[in-house]
Amino acid sequence: MFVHNVFFWLDGAATAQQRQELLADCSALLGRIPTVRGLWAGRPAMTPREVVDNSYDIGLCVVFDNAVGHDVYQEHALHKQFIARHKPIWKRVQVYDFT
Secondary structure (H helix, E strand, O other): OEEEEEEEEEEOOOOOHHHHHHHHHHHOOOOHOOOOOEEEEEEOOOOOOOOOOOOOEEEEEEEOOOHHHHHHHHOOOOHHHHHHHHHHHHHEEEEEEEO
């Protein structure tokens, strides 16, 4: 299994509609990539613990069978479409992958 976690911090000028569209496109675009085995996206749970970082705007967790599936995802046209559509509102993106 290969787990790909992505955290998005959005530009302060991003509208509520842009935020909702990014969240929706996580499933609508990225979820359609054939190597994706599971996908979850959402806003911070605002867990009130010192060790929890709630500063991001949207979190994305994608699961693949292996690193090869992840590599296919990275080059897939739907992933590139997602990036092109939403990159203008990103202030920061942080990725954590593990196997």
